Amino acid sequence: MEEKSLEKKQRVFYRRATKVGNSSGVVLPKSLLGASLRIVVINPPKNPKRDITLILENYLHDLIGIYITKFNEKSIQVLAVSNSENKHIEKRGYAIDIVPLNYLKKSMKEKKDIKEKIANAKTVLNPHLLADLKKSR
Numbered sequence: 001m002e003e004k005s006l007e008k009k010q011r012v013f014y015r016r017a018t019k020v021g022n023s024s025g026v027v028l029p030k031s032l033l034g035a036s037l038r039i040v041v042i043n044p045p046k047n048p049k050r051d052i053t054l055i056l057e058n059y060l061h062d063l064i065g066i067y068i069t070k071f072n073e074k075s076i077q078v079l080a081v082s083n084s085e086n087k088h089i090e091k092r093g094y095a096i097d098i099v100p101l102n103y104l105k106k107s108m109k110e111k112k113d114i115k116e117k118i119a120n121a122k123t124v125l126n127p128h129l130l131a132d133l134k135k136s137r
Contacts, residue, residue, distance in 0.1 A: 014042075046093070049124055052078055055091050059098060065129040067121035079104075079121065081129060105136065 017024040026039065052066060062082045070077035078096040081104055089096040099107075107114045118133050 046076070048076055048094075051092060051094060052076075052096070052124055055089060055094060055096060056080060056098075059085055059087070063098070063125065064101060065126035066124040067118075067130055068124060069117040069121050071122070078124070079117065081126075104133070108133070108136070 013026075013028060015026045015028070017026055028037075048068060048071070052068075053060070056063065056066065059080070059082065062085045063080050064083060065081040067079045067081075068076060069079050074093065076094050078094055080096055080098040081101050082098050084100055085098045086100055086103065087098040089098070104114070108118065118130070121130060123130050
């Protein structure tokens with residue numbers, strides 16, 4: 001019976017890590033000061049450049065540019081410009097369109113929303129191609 005009274009009630013907290021000096025930390029109730037804790041990372045922070053290159057690893061040989069066209073907490077939209085590959089990939093919160101350069105240039109002439117995406121895109125790979133695409137709008 002003594003063992004049961006020594007068992008402590010386990011409590012679960014869901015918190016977001018916050019900046020603490022040069023580190024990150026989790027703020028918990030003061031009543032837990034001195035307690036032994038186990039921290040489990042549920043969703044690691046996104047690292048778009050690393051994540052995108054890992055997802056596109058098998059296509060990198062054909063890619064000539066990679067650009068983030070929309071970024072929010074739930075999903076990141078990516079445009080990958082290729083020589084010939086044409087594909088759509090959805091993985092780990094990323095929606096990636098791999099589009100051949102000639103098809104992209106044709107679409108930019110015909111569709112205004114494509115021009116806007118290019119105008120607001122952020123570079124992951126090859127800023128020179130993005131600058132050229134923005135000029136040719």
